[in-house]
Amino acid sequence: MPAERRPGLGRGAWPPLVFLGVLCTAALLAPVLPLADPTHSDTDALAAGISAKHWLGTDALGRDTLSRIVHGARVSLVVGVGATAIGAVAGTLLGMAAGVVRGWVSAVIMRLTDVLLAFPAMIFALAVIGAVGPSTASVTVVIGLLFIPGFVRIVRAPVLSLSQREFVLACRAMGMSTPRLMAREILPNILTGVLTYAVTMFGVGVMVEGGLGFLGVSVPPPEPTWGGMIAEGRQVLAQHPMVTLTPTLVLVLVVVCANVVGDRLSARLDTRGAML
Amino acid sequence: MTARYLLTRVGQALLVLACVAVTTFALGRVLPGDLATAVLGQSATPEQIAEFHHKTGADRPAVEQFWSWFTGVLHGDFGTSALTGQRVSDALADRAAPSLLLVLLAEAFALAVAVPLAVWAAYRQGRAADKAANGASFLLLATPQFAVAVLLIYVFAVRLGTLPATGYVPLDEDPAQTFRTLLLPAVTLALGLAAVYYRVLRAGVLDTLRQDYVLAARAQGLTPRQVLVSHTLRPSLLPLVTLVGLNFGFLIGGAVIVEQLFALPGLGTYALGAVQTRDFAVLQGTVLLIAGVYVLVNLAVDLLYGVLDPRIRHAR
Numbered sequence: 001m002p003a004e005r006r007p008g009l010g011r012g013a014w015p016p017l018v019f020l021g022v023l024c025t026a027a028l029l030a031p032v033l034p035l036a037d038p039t040h041s042d043t044d045a046l047a048a049g050i051s052a053k054h055w056l057g058t059d060a061l062g063r064d065t066l067s068r069i070v071h072g073a074r075v076s077l078v079v080g081v082g083a084t085a086i087g088a089v090a091g092t093l094l095g096m097a098a099g100v101v102r103g104w105v106s107a108v109i110m111r112l113t114d115v116l117l118a119f120p121a122m123i124f125a126l127a128v129i130g131a132v133g134p135s136t137a138s139v140t141v142v143i144g145l146l147f148i149p150g151f152v153r154i155v156r157a158p159v160l161s162l163s164q165r166e167f168v169l170a171c172r173a174m175g176m177s178t179p180r181l182m183a184r185e186i187l188p189n190i191l192t193g194v195l196t197y198a199v200t201m202f203g204v205g206v207m208v209e210g211g212l213g214f215l216g217v218s219v220p221p222p223e224p225t226w227g228g229m230i231a232e233g234r235q236v237l238a239q240h241p242m243v244t245l246t247p248t249l250v251l252v253l254v255v256v257c258a259n260v261v262g263d264r265l266s267a268r269l270d271t272r273g274a275m276l
Numbered sequence: 277m278t279a280r281y282l283l284t285r286v287g288q289a290l291l292v293l294a295c296v297a298v299t300t301f302a303l304g305r306v307l308p309g310d311l312a313t314a315v316l317g318q319s320a321t322p323e324q325i326a327e328f329h330h331k332t333g334a335d336r337p338a339v340e341q342f343w344s345w346f347t348g349v350l351h352g353d354f355g356t357s358a359l360t361g362q363r364v365s366d367a368l369a370d371r372a373a374p375s376l377l378l379v380l381l382a383e384a385f386a387l388a389v390a391v392p393l394a395v396w397a398a399y400r401q402g403r404a405a406d407k408a409a410n411g412a413s414f415l416l417l418a419t420p421q422f423a424v425a426v427l428l429i430y431v432f433a434v435r436l437g438t439l440p441a442t443g444y445v446p447l448d449e450d451p452a453q454t455f456r457t458l459l460l461p462a463v464t465l466a467l468g469l470a471a472v473y474y475r476v477l478r479a480g481v482l483d484t485l486r487q488d489y490v491l492a493a494r495a496q497g498l499t500p501r502q503v504l505v506s507h508t509l510r511p512s513l514l515p516l517v518t519l520v521g522l523n524f525g526f527l528i529g530g531a532v533i534v535e536q537l538f539a540l541p542g543l544g545t546y547a548l549g550a551v552q553t554r555d556f557a558v559l560q561g562t563v564l565l566i567a568g569v570y571v572l573v574n575l576a577v578d579l580l581y582g583v584l585d586p587r588i589r590h591a592r
Contacts (some may be wrong), residue, residue: 115292118567120544122533123547123563125547127304127551130308130552131306172406193427210420210423213531237426237430238427238434248423252415252419252423255418255419256414256415256418258418260414
């Protein structure tokens, strides 16, 4: 087996990476791309199908679906990446601290994550966003907060066993300070696990933002969001299913791609398989 | 040792619940907007609003409000909804039934599909059936609940017209109708759950199939069915038990989107409405109940683990 293993992520990881790359580029360049105005109603083409003028059709108000998907991607991708970054950085720091510094530090961190896990997530998100107002920043921070406990748990378990290993004990015996020990010795050993988990959580973040948009509490209209597009399309679901199905398909595709990349990454980085 | 462990765990659970209670209360106070204007209307005079605040106790200091609510909860009194005047504990009892039925049905569907499929796929690892099931689970994992719900509504309610898209009939009125109204939302939740359960159990079974005692059982000449069911399934079930428990606790009141979409009068929609109307007694009571169920199920799962796997019990 190890002899056949090729370097890199394998061929299967390329189509999803290309798709995500194209979508990110399009979202970044959305203002300069020759796209229709995402809020402009083409009254001659209400809920129209695919045409030369509207590549992915229009919604019930005659707004260009392709343009709305690309502009909606700006919200989805920023929230997905931002929330994952918040969860990963805060969760890794807290998880390492809980694993290395035992006693009350560990106890406080673990109880706080328990509280956050016990709190019904959607209600928490709705209440906090209701309190501070819906915006890309508030949605990102709330989802990021909800991601922290998962990262804490993913990080703490390997850190607990790492901190008993000889090389860590040796560093301690030589008088290395705890922050330096965490940064230089522990972090490199858990980074691959965090990275793999983060790729999957990016997909979850896109899904959660979609859910909030669907409930109407993500970034408010007229800014298009995928969840909002799916929710609006429900009004005409019986007559024009594509209005709902197109953004749904794009959302599912993004999450599938993130999961495939995450899967490949963990297969590539997990060396246990090679030893069997 | 065991008694001490149990006491510590129960103490931790109570501490977590107390923190949830404080957080919910604090969250309620920072929400902008006022229930008084929702009840009395925009044209209410300042005197009327002040009187409403006095009547509902909203003009008292926050700490005092929290303490009177908290001691009430300890006596089983969750207060009354300032919007409807209904006792929160009565409303919670009514709302718990649809949520509970929904989650039980979803878990049953998910396990009925995922367990046989996972065992079969692991046994036939790498074959067409395994690959198809893996692909399906991958796709389901990536599909958000609300998208699944919209698709199911489109197919079964709009196109075929065989199942109702919204509404709920209480169990004591017409059980068959209750089941019909819960079918689509339960399947929505079950599809997502089944994908997770399938992946976890398949990995577990693959791991178990490599064990020496499975080889021994095969060498004894047992049929594949006997080996899979009596030697492989039970040791592979442990991670699944945790997940089933966690999701049970998570989905009671956590299925907000599904409850909202199918217009089920469950705990999730009750809490959502309370956030929107700023009905604090309702919000605090519902969140505390949901968190209580979650913490309790977690505790039960941890203790069950020791029963299912004696090695864990002795390791402590």
